[in-house]
Amino acid sequence: MLRRIKSKLNLFTVTSIIAGLLIIIPLLNIFVELTAPASDAWIHIRTYLLGRYLRNTFVLIFYVSILSASLGFFAAYVITRYEFKGRKLLSWMLILPLAVPSYIMAYVYGDMTSYSGTVSRFFRSIGYDGYINVMTMQGAVIIFTLTLYPYVYMMVRSALQKQSASFIESARLLGASKWKVFWRVVLPLARPALVAGTLLVVLETLNDYGLVEYFNVQVFSFAIFNAWFSFGDVISAIRLSAILMLIVFGIVFLERAIRGRRRYNLHSKTRPVERVELKNSQKIYPVLLWMVLAFGFVIPVLQLLWFTRFANNTLFNIEMMYLIVNSISIAVFATFIIVVIAIMLANFNRGRASSFKKSWLKITNLGYAIPGAVLAIAVHMFFIDLDHMFYPLYRFVNPETGRLVLSLSLSMLVFAYVLRFMAIGYNSIEASYDKIGESFTEAAYALKSSKIKTLWTIDLPLIKTGLLSAAIIVFIDIIKELPLTLILRPTNYNTMATIVHEYASDEMLIEASIPALVLIAVASLMIYILTHAKQKRGAANVRKN
């Protein structure tokens, strides 16, 4: 028995177990705290506000998911099934809106449509006295759609590229019209990708705090922040978090249940579907996509560039440089940790499958499903507990120490980043491991190469591209991250995201424009690298055994 346990205890397993525990404990904490007696604020919230929060949250995610699923699918379909000028360019540029955080787009469009904004001034200059108000639920839906549809687009595009032409051809030969082929074959086969992409969009929408705060759209993350910081009531914040988590898990399990026994990727020799030229009326499709790109990327960037004209030189100073370096380095640091742990987890996942492994990995990847506001509360409470536990130790090292050490340090924020974005890193790395199969690793073990040596000399070089894309996606997410950073940063510590938020909340968009542009530029550059770093040799040619 002991020997069996010992043979299974290796670096990969131990890391995975610890990683799982580190996410379970803080989250369980939330549910334990639910037993605390209700506060007056809670009674007020439950009686007067909860209904509105629930309704707004459902309305928001309902429309955002429908619109981004349709837009993402449409874009992916046009790019993979039609041939036209500029297709290749559009194919990667359609991902660019992901570089613009929803809150920055909200500030920009909010300002553009305000009384003194670009749009309103343009309207007045042509003698039209109208006024568009984007700071509404509808505006929020549109901005979330514009910034988040790329998740659906990327996933569906890859699914459509993998779809074998023989499915469509068989359907046609069985007499199905184009319409029927689309609805009964093409769309259902892309469904898992469509659902997975839409789920990401929903999770990101529930996570957002910057946009809903600025537009005053009272959804759950807004409510949690509000309870915590306006009412100063952690107990209510925890109760709201628990409800939000139940909603999220409900959505995730619903999709699992619907899928049932069906499978979508039957082993099939994939002959990709050939692209066809656009027919007359279809020529509008690329135009529509360019318009999406204009509203989702070009216009906000141009407006921000315009703002910088008014920024005086003092704004781009040493302090700003320091801030930029600061937020990039913390993102790089957290990304590094995530990639290292994700490699351990992916290795833990290899070899013989067991249901324990499966469920444990699901747990370690829970973080992404948990909205930032909830995770922030969980991590905050967890770190305060840790500080209480370690207090004797602190005293021993430094008798003058205060009670709180870890929870005042940057480590709390890094910890939260790692929890939240682990799933993204892990899934991407796991997918590349899946592609290379196990035969190389097994061959190396057979040659008496140690686990670590094999990892370093065989596995990692083979999954290099997968590692790069995992790192890039995680990095982009971290530099954009707002709610976790706002709550968990040490006092006076700022990232580009928080400083943009700070200025924008004070209607100081000119001051916000430089860090916002730097943030978008860094993220865009990363997207460019991600979409152009195609594997040339090596890993690309290796097939699963």
Next chain:
Amino acid sequence: MYVKIESLQFGYVKDEQVINDVSLSMKEGEIVAILGSSGSGKSTLLRILSGLEMPNKGEIVINEETLCATQVYIEAEKREVGMVFQDYALFPHMNVEKNIAFGLSRLPKSCRKARVKEMLELVSMEEKIDAYPHELSGGQQQRIALARALAPKPSILLLDEPFSNLDTDLKLKIRQELKMIIKKTHMTSIFVTHDYEDAHDIADRIIYLENGRIVDEIVMEHNQQNTQ
């Protein structure tokens, strides 16, 4: 003649002939095997017959219906052509019943169930009616693909390398089964293979294709006699 194919010409790109002046006639119920090396144009020929590719020149008439001529071109979805793909192409998100019923939308609802049952009996797979494709073995998938292609009563059945995904033991058994099923339904069929044994066992006639041209033709009398 039941099938008349007259001087077909086709190329995927300009100035390259993949199918070069192919003519072929078939009697009703005849089974023709097309043999040829890789790249000789076998799959392409089937794709033209099914309407998935449009020939540059030539005529196709099946059962007195002109499918393709200078002024006529009937789209794949309007032709009554059954085809079994090399990878079977069973829809993975539909169970066996839905797969077979997919081509039966012109039938009234009440007849569909009966037809599905009839087809499953034909390929002896009645008990798998609710299974999903990933729950079937390679040989079973092939039989379902065959049932699906035959269900709408096509005027001709095309099979592209029907045995290439099967291992040798299974292949012998399936070859006999396939022959029996086709003979039982009296279906006019063309199947592509690069294995002489397959052709020898099943076909009434073998046609050799090379560089898009028919270069030889052998009548297999032993097969013809035991059916007529």
